[in-house]
Amino acid sequence: RVGGTVNCKILKATDRITLNALDLKIGTATVTYNDQKLTTQDIQFDAGQETVCFVFGSEIPTGQATLSVEFSGELNDKMKGFYRSKYFSPTGEERYAGVTQFEATDARRCFPCWDEPAIKATFDISLVVPQNLVALSNMPVVEERPEPADNTVHFTFDRTPIMSTYLVAVVVGEYDYVEDRSADGVLVRVYTPVGKREQGRFALDVATKVLPYYKDYFNIAYPLPKMDLIAISDFSAGAMENWGLITYRETFVLVDPENTSLIRKQSIALTVGHEIAHQWFGNLVTMEWWTHLWLNEGYASFVEFLCVDHLFPDYDIWTQFVTDMYTRALELDCLRNSHPIEVPVGHPSEIDEIFDEISYNKGASVIRMLHHYIGDEDFKRGMNLYLTRHQYSNTRTEDLWNALQEASSKPVGAVMSTWIQRMGFPVVQVLSSKQLDGNRRQLSIAQSKFCADGCEAPEQSLWLIPINISTPTSGKAVSTVLETAKAELTVEGVGEQDWVKINPGTIGYYRTQYPAEMLEQFLPAIKNMTLPPLDRLGLIDDLFALVQAGKSSTVDALKVIDAYRHENNYTVWSSISNCLAKLQLLLAHTPAEKQFGEYGVRLYQPVAEKLGWDVKPGESHLDTLLRSLVLGRLVSFGCPKTLAEAKRRFEEHAQNKCVLPADLRSTCYRAVLQNGDLATYDEMLRLYRATDLHEEKDRISRALGSIGNVDILRKVIDFAMSEEVRAQDSVFVIVSVAINPKGRDMAWDYFCEHWKVLLNQYEGGFLLARLIKYLTENFSTEERAMEVERFFREHDFPGTERTVSQSIETIRLNADWMRRDLDGISAYLTQQEKEQQ
Secondary structure, eight states, X not given: OEEEEEEEEESSOEEEEEEEOSSEEEEEEEEEETTEEEEEEEEEEETXXXXXXXXXXXXXXXXXXXXXXXXXXXXXXXXXXXXXXXXXXXXXXXXXXXXXXXXXXTGGGTSOBOOSTTSOBOOOOEEEEETTSEEEESSOEEEEEEEGGGTEEEEXXXXXXXXXXXXXXXXXXXXXXXXXXXXXXXXXXXXXXXXXXXXXXXXXXXXXXHHHHHHHXXXXXXXXXXXXXXXXXXXXXXXXXXXXXXXXXXXXXXXXXXXXXXXXXXXXXXXXXXXXXXXXXXXXXXXXXXXXXXXXXXXXXXXXXXXXXXXXXXXOHHHHHIIIIIHHHHXXXXXXXXXXXXXXXXXXXXXXXXXXXXXXXXXXXXXXXXXXXXXXXXXXXXXXXXXXHHTTEEEOHHHHHXXXXXXXXXXXXXXXXXXXXXXXXXXXXXXXXXXXTXXXXXXXXXXXXXXXXXXXXXXXXXXXXXXXXXXXSOTTSXXXXXXXXXXXXXXXXXXXXXXXXESGGGOSSSEEEOOHHHHHHHHHHHHTTOSOHHHHHHHHHHHHHHHHTTSSOHHHHHHHHGGXXXXXXXXXXXXXXXXXXXXXXXXXXXXXXXXXXXXXXXXXXXXXXXXXXXXXXXXXXHHHHHHHHHHHHHHHTTOHHHHHHHHHHHHHHHTTSSOOOHHHHHHHHHXXXXXXXXXHHHHHHHHHHHOOOHHHHHHHHHHGGGOSOXXXXXXXXXXXXXXXXXXXXXXXXXXXXXXXXXXXXXXXXXXXXXXXXXXXXXTTSHHHHHHHHHHHTXXXXXXXXXXXXXXXXXXXXXXXXXXXXXXXXXXXXXXXXXXXXXXXXHHHHHHHHHHHO
């Protein structure tokens, strides 16, 4: 049983005090004022509202008062509130750590509190823990008192700054650490499982460099004396920005030089940059309510790229922003069941659902567009103004616009309000293009809402769109804001045959639709790669979106992809792969499936041969990433040559003759498993059990889903749900089975049968929504759409309602796409095959 005391200010005399509390047992509660003491007469819980009300016998007058509560709670297994996290000691014994995860509304599971972001307080925390364990909280320890009688230690932590409850954190367990000081004097530690301290070096190096970078960028020092980053064994999110004590999944913070892939390292750098950005943006200045969640997440998702670009220029990270963040936001945001960046939320179950591609990716994409529109200097100045003006308090979106507007003297509020408050985004259509004398071209353009199903939006929506236009001779031939439905623009310095590109650098958050003759003009520049990479990427991505919306045919898009045969840029291939992977899922179980695989092999083989299997001395970061991408695609297209080489390398790896580089492991594991039998499956499990690196376990377990035999896939799901796989990872193993066309139906049947178990394990967390999305969205028949709809009508999955409607909509869009284009695709692939012979 523990106790807590709150200093309150009573503004109006009352005989009751209501706080948030959930899964807590309350002993006694007393209130003290002017040397008087009142004890509760009644304690009323409201489970639906997640509150406890203390009713006192008489009124508490206005003024200062102290509320003391005795309570106890359970150390749960739900990865939220104060929970236990299972791990194994270096000698293999099962142990538990105590960890907190309070965002969004789970501090109330640990102690009674006013659990809302705007109700800030300072916190004095003390812990009594067994003497051999590490105890951490937001602030440094100020007193450590051993209690020899019961082998415990009493830790008292320094008082925190004024802050929101969701950022309070406590961790108790066995850990090693590495430490360093940042250039601006902050003590930084990375805590790792015992025996793995060296795996914390990379994150430590990033964190110590990121702190001074943000200090300069925001022109405000980091406000706490220390910064801890800690690897947690069971963790549902990727990481959490608790002030001064950032918690991470092991795979998002630990780097083992031998076994960590380059893409994972890059993602660790981004995650560390993201969480540390929150120390200012989110922690020092906090959104007023969860409706404004995007202020925290969209912003940190933008700034993580700024800081990684500064620390690792060779990552070319802004180009990757487009495939990682921007295109994923557009994909979701053209659905009728998308939502605006700002969503009114009430009950906690509604809050979990907005931790999605809209809050993070669309948020980051519109901030990138704004950053470009006002320029870096004004953006920095505006950030400093915003953070200084609102430090230690709460804000709404308008406060950010006002600060950026003051700094830049541009109408930020007016331009941005449409992007934040309205769902979806526009398509800018070039209606006509006319060559004038004097090397000028006149474009007639129009904007309308872009809908995934290609239908006209019922309401007339106008956005204020920052429009830039580039030509072969000028990066910024036109720069304007489109405020009307239609406009005429004149572009200078363009020859008859020259291309004209709208949205250069793919910065504006909109799609572009060109007439056929303008698209044709791009082809030579795509082939000889004089068109910049982000424009080559944006073109194909927009074209594929138009195909899915029925505004262009799949065959036309495949003909344009033909111009990309000599492409050498990782991010452009990433985008092409994203488009073709969707098409491959759609064509599974159709007569065109095999031919499409052969088409894919022909497309990817030249670039694969150029790169080879082995890292070349001095090759760029992006080439290393490109190798795994291209070989991975060839494996999924069933390329016999790639499969054979992958198997050969895997066998040497499994026998410890020649260890596979981490970057190629996923590809080789999937290659071996694709046509593997039970013996192959058992061999993989042996490797899974032999490693104690979480990242490697993840890699193996997620590769298991690529097995072609449905009976073995069923075993994979049983394995995912066993004690051997952590609850945080099971979802992703089941997903790997569901996105394999061979396992799609079986995984859905399993879900329908075992929904209770899954709901109990993941209820109210975003892992459940993630699972439902991937289990359902790749179906492509009306029957399946109706079946999914019926299942979720009859079974209640709180906090996944929006995800379910997005999935059903996606299934119907897939069915339409198939109906429109399957015959055309088959004919095109047959013709391609003949030309090869």
